[in-house]
Amino acid sequence: MSSPVSDEEFRSAPYLPISPWVEQPTDLQPSVETDTRSDVAVIGGGLTGLSTALELRRRGIDVAVVEAEFAGFGASGRNAGHLTPTIGKDLPTLLKLFGKEKATRLIGFAERGVERVERLISELGIECDYRRSGNIMAAIHPEQEKRLRAATEAAAAIGAHVRFLDRDAMRTRGVPPAFIAGAIEERGGTFHPGKYVMGLRRAALQAGVRLFEKTPVTAIEPGAKPRIRTARGIVSADRVVLATNAYTPELGLLRSRIVPMYDTMFESEPLSGQQLEALGWPGREGVYTAHESLESFRLSAQGTILGGSKCVRYSYGGRIKGASTPRAIWEQNRMFRERFPMLSDVRIQHFWGGWIAITLHFIPTVGALDKRRSVIYGMGYNGHGVAAATAMGCVLADLVQGQKNEDGDTLSGFVPPLPPEPLRMIAVGLVSGFLDRRDHRIDRAVRAALRADSPG
Numbered sequence: 001m002s003s004p005v006s007d008e009e010f011r012s013a014p015y016l017p018i019s020p021w022v023e024q025p026t027d028l029q030p031s032v033e034t035d036t037r038s039d040v041a042v043i044g045g046g047l048t049g050l051s052t053a054l055e056l057r058r059r060g061i062d063v064a065v066v067e068a069e070f071a072g073f074g075a076s077g078r079n080a081g082h083l084t085p086t087i088g089k090d091l092p093t094l095l096k097l098f099g100k101e102k103a104t105r106l107i108g109f110a111e112r113g114v115e116r117v118e119r120l121i122s123e124l125g126i127e128c129d130y131r132r133s134g135n136i137m138a139a140i141h142p143e144q145e146k147r148l149r150a151a152t153e154a155a156a157a158i159g160a161h162v163r164f165l166d167r168d169a170m171r172t173r174g175v176p177p178a179f180i181a182g183a184i185e186e187r188g189g190t191f192h193p194g195k196y197v198m199g200l201r202r203a204a205l206q207a208g209v210r211l212f213e214k215t216p217v218t219a220i221e222p223g224a225k226p227r228i229r230t231a232r233g234i235v236s237a238d239r240v241v242l243a244t245n246a247y248t249p250e251l252g253l254l255r256s257r258i259v260p261m262y263d264t265m266f267e268s269e270p271l272s273g274q275q276l277e278a279l280g281w282p283g284r285e286g287v288y289t290a291h292e293s294l295e296s297f298r299l300s301a302q303g304t305i306l307g308g309s310k311c312v313r314y315s316y317g318g319r320i321k322g323a324s325t326p327r328a329i330w331e332q333n334r335m336f337r338e339r340f341p342m343l344s345d346v347r348i349q350h351f352w353g354g355w356i357a358i359t360l361h362f363i364p365t366v367g368a369l370d371k372r373r374s375v376i377y378g379m380g381y382n383g384h385g386v387a388a389a390t391a392m393g394c395v396l397a398d399l400v401q402g403q404k405n406e407d408g409d410t411l412s413g414f415v416p417p418l419p420p421e422p423l424r425m426i427a428v429g430l431v432s433g434f435l436d437r438r439d440h441r442i443d444r445a446v447r448a449a450l451r452a453d454s455p456g
Contacts, residue, residue, distance in 0.1 A: 013266075015324065016352040020267055021194025022077035024070050025201070031215040032233040038064035038210065040400055041228055041235045043217055044243035045071030047386065048378055050200040051120075051393025052241055056400065057207040064235055065209055066228060068216040068247070072197035075245065075385060078354035080265060080296045080306055082286040083117055083188040084135045085110040085161070086384040089362040090147070091154035097361060104158040105410045106363060111161070112407075113387030114188045117196075120390065126199030129301040133189040135286035136165065138179035140339070141442045144290035145181040152183045161186045174280040178339040179287060188387065190286045190298045196386075217251060222370035239400045242369070242377035243392075245385070246355035249318035256417040257365055258380055259358040259428065260315070264324040265308030266332045267300075269347045276303060278342045291442065292435035294383075295335050304349070305340065308332055309383065310439075312356075314428045317421050324353040338447070356383050360416035364388050366395060366408050376400065378411070 040056055042049045045067030053063045065071070087110040088094035094103045121130055139145040148164065155162035165173070165182040175182070205211060212235075219229040220240065228235040244251065246260040271279065281299050288296040288309070297307040311328035315321045329351050337344065359365055359380040369375040376399050378392040391407070398405035418424050 013348045014350045015329070016350050018073065019078040019194070019265070019352045019354070020350060021192065022072050022198065025198070028070060029205075029211040029213045032066065032212045032230045032235060034233045035236070036064065036233060037236045038062045039237060040064075040239050040241060041066060041226075041237035042241040042243055043220070043228060044245065044247070045201070045211065045213070046074050046076035046243065046245065047197060047200065047389035048245065048392050048396070049241070049243035050197070050204050051116075051390045052243060052396045053204050053209045053393075054120075054200065054207060055393045055397040057204070057209055059397065059401070061400075063209050064237070065204070065211045066215050066217060066230065066235060067211065067213050070213045071201040071204075071211060072194065074247065075354050075356055076197040076389070077194050078265070078352060079193045079386060080308060081190050081193045081298060081300070082135050082288065082296060083114055083130070083191055083386050084185055084286070084384060085114050085187050085387060086135075086185065087363055087388065091151045091158070091160065091162070093362075095154050095157070100158060102410060105406070107158055107160045109391060109407045109410060110384075110387055111187055113389075113391030116394070117387055117390045120200070121191075121196070124199055124203045126196060126203075128192045128195035128199060130191040131189045131284055131301070133283055133285045134184050134186045135188055135190070135288065136175065136179070136182040136184045137290055138170075138175070138182040138287050139290050140178055140180060141446050142180075143442060143445075147290055148181060148183045155183070173285070174282045175285065175287065176279060176281055176340060178341075179289075182287075184285065190284065190300075192301065193386070220251065220253070220369070220375060222372065222375045224372065224374070226374040240375040241396050241400060242375060243379070243396070245379045245381065245389075246357040247320060248357070248377070248379060250320050253369065254377070254379075255318055257359060257415050258318070259360075259418060260318050260320060260355045261358050262313040262315070262322065262324065262353055263309055263356050263383065264311060264328040264332055264351060264353045265306070266336065266348050266351045268305040268336070268343070269349045270303045271305070271343070271346060275343060275346060279340065291439045293432075293439055295339070297339065305336065305343070305346070307336055310335055312432075314425070314432070316425050318424075320355055324351060328353075338443075356381070356385070358382050360418065364392065364411050365415050366392075366399070366411040373399070
């Protein structure tokens with residue numbers, strides 16, 4: 001076995017401009033060059049926009065998707081690759097905020113999202129390394145274990161497919177020993193996010209969706225015949241769908257509802273056979289911890305460890321500006337080393353990051369920008385967007401056609417508003433600081449216990 005990786009070596013790992021999952025397609029679609037018209041215009045070519053466009057085309061509706069970069073450029077092509085029915089901050093909080101009836105409907109929406117992803121993978125023939133392994137919310141400290149037991153009891157009360165795993169069950173499954181207990185979400189698993197979103201892009205083009213890439217939107221004009229303005233042309237439609245998630249405040253919209261936060265990720269180098277044997281983890285379940293600012297980990301089909309999500313960052317005014325801080329990158333390395341000490345000689349290949357959209361009640365939001373409902377939106381996935389964003393396609397397609405949608409009704413309730421700047425920056429800093437202190441206390445306790453147990 002080689003020597004442990006030094007701080008200097010991990011700091012030299014490259015920071016990727018997008019992610020290891022996607023790059024600009026070779027068949028980049030043309031930008032809007034003149035005025036055009038469609039039945040429905042969708043702004044945003046991520047999972048929400050593509051799944052909405054696919055569902056509308058299935059119903060025979062003419063759709064144009066307008067994307068500022070290329071389809072899959074944002075969080076859809078940068079995420080950690082966990083397909084989970086997670087919604088809300090946690091299940092006990094979900095019950096306290098919304099009551100049993102609405103919490104049950106929210107869980108149903110998330111689980112239908114997992115089912116829709118699996119159905120699209122199958123029907124569209126998307127090869128994206130999907131493994132129906134489930135995902136484990138894991139405890140690294142007894143205090144977190146108590147919270148997971150409470151979450152599992154809450155899950156049982158609303159019929160969610162979640163089951164508690166005690167320490168013996170975790171060891172029997174071969175989950176790495178840093179994770180002492182867990183609550184397994186039995187629906188879902190892990191996958192390659194770039195292959196999935198590019199599969200949706202390919203399917204949308206084959207279905208006849210008109211995709212305009214490299215076309216930033218400069219203005220949206222609601223009304224009887226809403227219009228989207230771009231630098232070189234106008235897209236007119238009967239209805240417009242806003243599917244821009246964390247990028248929405250950049251359009252000057254929904255600033256009181258959406259908080260863009262920057263998330264940092266990493267991928268290790270491929271593990272050798274000997275390292276895989278030392279690691280264990282035969283079920284390859286996705287793992288994310290019960291921290292306030294969670295850590296996520298999975299073992300990829302390529303034999304690498306993927307992880308991240310600690311140290312999310314807010315930019316003043318909700319601006320999409322900047323990248324991961326040195327502290328965030330340092331924290332990614334530290335948590336990798338602490339959770340997988342048997343891999344001390346494994347290098348991190350690269351880091352990357354991207355923007356997610358947070359809402360104050362931690363559930364997605366659906367609504368309209370105007371009384372005519374000529375411009376509707378669905379967004380705010382709080383870091384659990386794969387299932388929810390894909391499910392949102394059916395919700396928005398129904399709303400575009402003026403049809404009743406129960407999930408739309410569930411998600412369209414009151415969203416606590418955010419204060420204006422500079423109060424928002426202060427509030428985000430206070431909340432983030434409070435949550436970080438709770439996480440740091442847990443991490444310090446785990447380190448102290450490990451030092452006490454170590455020989456000498």
